[in-house]
Amino acid sequence: METRKIGNQGLAAGAIGLGCMGMTHAYGTGDEAESIATIHRALDGGVTLLDTAEVYGPHTNEELVGKAIRGRRGQVVLATKFGIVLGSGASQLDGSPANARRAVEGSLRRLGVDVIDLYYLHRRDPAVPIEETVGAMKELVEAGKVRYLGLSEVGVETIRRAHQVHPISAVQSEYSLWERGIEESILPAMRELGVGLVPFSPLGRGYLTGAFQSSSVFVAGDFRRSLPRFDDAHMAANQKLVDTVTAVAARHGASPAQVALAWVLTVAPDAVPIPGTKRRAYLDDNLGAVNVHLTAEDMAELDRLASMVVGDRYPPALAKTAER
Numbered sequence: 001m002e003t004r005k006i007g008n009q010g011l012a013a014g015a016i017g018l019g020c021m022g023m024t025h026a027y028g029t030g031d032e033a034e035s036i037a038t039i040h041r042a043l044d045g046g047v048t049l050l051d052t053a054e055v056y057g058p059h060t061n062e063e064l065v066g067k068a069i070r071g072r073r074g075q076v077v078l079a080t081k082f083g084i085v086l087g088s089g090a091s092q093l094d095g096s097p098a099n100a101r102r103a104v105e106g107s108l109r110r111l112g113v114d115v116i117d118l119y120y121l122h123r124r125d126p127a128v129p130i131e132e133t134v135g136a137m138k139e140l141v142e143a144g145k146v147r148y149l150g151l152s153e154v155g156v157e158t159i160r161r162a163h164q165v166h167p168i169s170a171v172q173s174e175y176s177l178w179e180r181g182i183e184e185s186i187l188p189a190m191r192e193l194g195v196g197l198v199p200f201s202p203l204g205r206g207y208l209t210g211a212f213q214s215s216s217v218f219v220a221g222d223f224r225r226s227l228p229r230f231d232d233a234h235m236a237a238n239q240k241l242v243d244t245v246t247a248v249a250a251r252h253g254a255s256p257a258q259v260a261l262a263w264v265l266t267v268a269p270d271a272v273p274i275p276g277t278k279r280r281a282y283l284d285d286n287l288g289a290v291n292v293h294l295t296a297e298d299m300a301e302l303d304r305l306a307s308m309v310v311g312d313r314y315p316p317a318l319a320k321t322a323e324r
């Protein structure tokens with residue numbers, strides 16, 4: 001697999017990373033042995049960037065990743081996040097310097113490492129000036145606890161202000177065939193500053209693979225049950241997107257997931273997407289995306305899909321925490 005650089009500070013990773021969230025969080029019940037086998041197979045297949053976060057579980061996801069990478073640390077570009085705290089009830093944002101200093105210690109311990117390669121602020125905390133949060137993250141770099149800094153789901157102003165405090169290597173944002181909100185102003189600003197892109201949910205949280213036709217497939221507690229795009233009416237209305245992706249896939253003898261990923265890899269040759277899966281079969285499928293070469297006609301056909309999407313990606317309370 002080709003190596004891609006992420007930002008201008010020296011960070012680089014295999015062109016496709018692995019999102020580990022669903023292994024213990026948000027998407028139903030995972031199987032630990034299969035999840036660990038999936039991480040190992042990913043590393044064997046040239047994946048280096050593994051993505052987790054303190055809040056996934058909480059804590060169980062980092063523990064799982066830590067277990068999986070024991071003895072294989074040298075092959076991994078390890079990314080985790082802080083700044084969302086699960087209290088009793090709803091999650092809260094905490095971008096305070098004290099929380100950055102607290103969180104990193106727990107992440108290092110659970111991951112079983114002495115340095116985190118890419119440390120993200122998961123969401124900007126509106127109560128804390130971004131300079132203070134990134135100032136604390138910069139101190140973690142200086143202390144040798146993290147190597148590179150990232151931000152997730154932030155707007156242009158936040159990126160620019162943060163970048164002045166310490167170079168930001170990556171912004172992780174949702175980016176896929178059906179979610180292209182960063183293209184207008186965020187991505188151009190990132191490219192101007194030399195900030196790399198890590199697209200999350202590149203498969204549209206699984207929707208673009210054609211695996212889900214109805215919300216009834218999601219078990220109780222599956223996070224997608226709370227997302228407007230995953231209610232039955234919107235899923236039915238968006239089926240035409242899946243039909244197009246499936247038709248393009250058929251022309252290439254590929255799967256819809258491979259086409260969704262190949263689109264991201266083609267449209268953003270400077271990005272490292274992190275498709276999420278908890279099973280080896282899907283991982284193998286996803287890694288095959290590097291062999292799918294979309295034509296200009298395919299790209300034009302797929303390009304039209306974004307304007308056809310119906311349904312908000314987040315409910316209002318969550319939309320407020322993302323800066324776009």
Ligand SMILES: NC(=O)c1ccc[n+]([C@@H]2O[C@H](COP(=O)([O-])OP(=O)(O)OC[C@H]3O[C@@H](n4cnc5c(N)ncnc54)[C@H](OP(=O)(O)O)[C@@H]3O)[C@@H](O)[C@H]2O)c1
Pocket residue numbers: 018019020021022027051052122152153172173199200201202203204205206207209211257258274275276277278279281282283285286
């Ligand atoms: N920064 C943030 O705020 C944020 C938010 C969301 C996600 N993320 C990160 O981004 C990663 C990826 O995003 P995501 O997991 O939300 O969405 P995604 O990668 O777009 O899709 C994951 C879903 O697709 C399914 N899937 C994966 N490969 C498939 C294939 N080849 N065929 C059919 N179905 C397939 C998975 O099933 P199984 O689970 O059954 O394997 C899962 O349900 C996460 O793991 C997480 O690390 C970050």
